[in-house]
Structures are given as structure tokens and as C-alpha cells.
Amino acid sequence: MREDTSKNSIDTRSRILDAAESLFMEYGFDGTSMRLITGQAGVNLAAINYHFGSKELLFQEVFRRRLTDLNRRRIAVLDALEAEAGGAPLKPSRIVEAFFGEALRMAADVEGGGHTFMRLLGRTYTEPNDFVRQFLAEEYAECVDRFLAALYRALPEVERTEILWRFHFMMGAMSYAIAGTDALQLLAGKFDDEDPARLASRLMSFLLGGLRAPLADPGPA
């Protein structure tokens, strides 16, 4: 009947994290109660405060658990690309593929929870809670700095502000592609879903098309 040995407590921790990840994704931070989380995790109500301190700290830990590795992997890929190039600037498309490809790879991991997490991350971008924004900024800082620097070097003739905006647009397209699948099914009515596997290649070609688009006229009257 019982299978927990000494890893009982770390089991409780990850059961809470898994349940919280899934519920935060579905109902948001405010829409998810402690009792809902502990109920789905099958643990006592007080376990969250005991193991994480508060609901907010649990929320942050849900992100840290996956984001740290994701951004580490992104930087590792970028390191490899730059080492291979040997000092020469990279192709912009390779940089973009590295950054968004790693995210899409995580989003494709349905059983391991990566898919759920990426949907949660996507909807969190548009929920500008102060404490979440502060936290995400710190978590992303190094990775974004590295990739922006690489893009600046790859596109020296393009204004940096323009690159920033394009990066923002790409983040938005990706987040919606993952987090807003329900919205699409909604707007478009019936939608053949033979394709979540092909999402990555579809999205990537869209992103690269947007990246390569001619710059806008500076002055629209």
C-alpha cells in the first residue's frame, strides 16, 4: 500500500509542484486555492506552507524548477554555435532557432509536464503581477542578454530597438501558439489536431519570416 521510503518528503514536494503546475496553468494564480492544490496532490493543506513558505513562493518554485534548466540549455546551444563559428557572427536564423527551439522541445514533452509548464509560462507573461515580473526578470536576465547580444552582432546594420521589438513579437507568437491553443480552437471552430507535432516547424518558419521582413517605415504620418 505504501511505497515511500526516506524520500517521503521530497515526494510530497514534487507532488505539490506537479499539481500546482497543472492547476495554475488551468485556473491562474488567483483562481487556484491551496485546498485545490493539496487536494489534487493528496497531501495535507499545511504542507505547502511547510515546504515552500507561502503560495507565492510555491508559484515561484514551479517556475524555477523548469526555467533554470531551460535557459541553461539555451545558453549551452548558443555556446556551441558560437564555438563552432569561431568568432564569426552567427546567422540570425540559427540564433532564433536555438532560443525558440529549446522552448518548443520542452512544449512537445507532454508526459513529463513540459507542455503544461510552457502553457503556464505563456499565460503568465500577460499577467503582470509585480512579484512574478520581478522573478521572471531575474530568471531570464542572463539568457536574454546573451541572445540579444548575439542578435546584435549578427545584425549590426539593424537598429537595436528594432531587434528588441522583433524578439518581443516572436515571444508573443510562440507563447500564444502554445498557451492559446484553446483560443484558436475556439475562434476557428473545428480544427484538425493531427498537428501538434508539426507545430514547431510551422511556428519556426513563421518566426523566421517575421524576423526577415523589411523594416517598417519610421514615420506613419
Next chain:
Amino acid sequence: MREDTSKNSIDTRSRILDAAESLFMEYGFDGTSMRLITGQAGVNLAAINYHFGSKELLFQEVFRRRLTDLNRRRIAVLDALEAEAGGAPLKPSRIVEAFFGEALRMAADVEGGGHTFMRLLGRTYTEPNDFVRQFLAEEYAECVDRFLAALYRALPEVERTEILWRFHFMMGAMSYAIAGTDALQLLAGKFDDEDPARLASRLMSFLLGGLRAPLADPGPA
């Protein structure tokens, strides 16, 4: 001291709607309490239930107030384009410009509240509350049907599924560009904001670049 005549009640209604729009945008549906709304609106707590019936119905009315007009304008522009073309299929870029241009025009209206509303709309796409999804689907149905039909006719050689996905990506890029400005400021650190006026042209050229991008390989191994 008092300036209200007979329009007292409709004044209360719109005061509530304005406060709710702004607060829902900032804190989300669950994070915004009735007392917060009525407090900022300067009306009695019971006024929301009296004038709108419930918090959910107020939420819906916040959307209906702006969305109905927005989609009506979109369809009007599309009608004009099709009348001008006289039966010939439209250029895809014109269709996209019509759909997203109207949204961006609303987002540029800061004083009138259009900007706030578009940010709220953007973050709501990723909050898949059942009752919101149902409502948005009905509100968008006719407009999306018309624009998708126009795109299908404009791009007869492209699979309809591909067009759906591109439309989804474009929606995501736009919503983030408007709703997630804070997220960008965050990730990129300092960000010159001499540009909210140029957002429209920047975004439009990105969207058209994505729309024109070559289709992805169907099979990524």
C-alpha cells in the same frame, strides 16, 4: 457639488465599466474584487449586482461594450475592400491589415480607454475560463469567419490549416505586443519608449513577413 441630471444611472453604469476594465486588465478576473471595482468607481457595492446581475456578467459587458464595435468596423473595412475589388480575390496583406489595423487603431487610443481594453483582451486570450471562452467565441464568430473566408479565397493554393495557424500566430504576436509591454520592458531591461506610436507599423511588417514566409516542411523526422 452635483452635476448629474437624469443620466445618473447610466453614469453609474459606465463608471463601473471603466473601473472594471482598468482593474480587470491589471489584476485579472479573479484578482479583482467587487469592492475594489466599486471603490474605484465611487459607487455602492451593490451597484454591480443591481446594474449587471453578477461579476461574470459585468466582465462580459466590459468586453461587449468594445468588441462589438471593433468587429463591426473590421467587417465594414473588409466589405469596402471587397466592393472595391469587385469580385476579384483580395491581396492577403490587405486582409491582414484590415483585421489587425483596426485593433491597433483601438490600442492607440489611450485616453478613450481603447489601449486598456486591448491589453485586457490580450491577457484574456490566455485565460481559458470556460464562460469567457464561450462568450468570446460567439462575439468573434462572424468576424473571424468573414476574414478567414477572405484569406482562403486570397490564397487558394495554401492549405486552410496552414492559414489557420498563421492567423493564430499573428493574433499572438499582436496580443503580446500590446498586452505584454511590461514583459518586454522587463526582459530587455531599459527600453526607449519613444515608439508606442510606431508599434503599429513595426508589428504590421512583422506580421506580413510571417504571413509570406515559406511553408514549413511537413515532416520533421
Next chain:
DNA sequence: GTATGATTAAAACAACTGTTTGATTTGTGT
């Protein structure tokens, strides 16, 4: 086996949630 610290458990805490009630005020038509 017993002591010690870590974990779990049940119960209670005050604060806040959306909604309803009943009385009072306000506006309008006669």
C-alpha cells in the same frame, strides 16, 4: 529502545469573497 528532529495531521484563525436583503433616497409623470 529511546531520544531527537523532520514531517504530517486536524483544527482554528481573522480577513475577504460575491451576493442578497430591506430600508431609504432619488427622479419622473401626473
Next chain:
DNA sequence: ACACAAATCAAACAGTTGTTTTAATCATAC
């Protein structure tokens, strides 16, 4: 001025929120 409906108000409703407390149980080292 009167009557009638619309609108506002203060107060209370029952239920839920995140967190804390105190006791019980667990695992482990001596």
C-alpha cells in the same frame, strides 16, 4: 403635491481565502 418606479445605501449573509497553531506521527542516530 402626490404616487410610483428606479436607484442607492448600509448591513448582513454564508462560504472561501491563505496562514498559523498545536498535537501526533514519522524516520533516523545513538
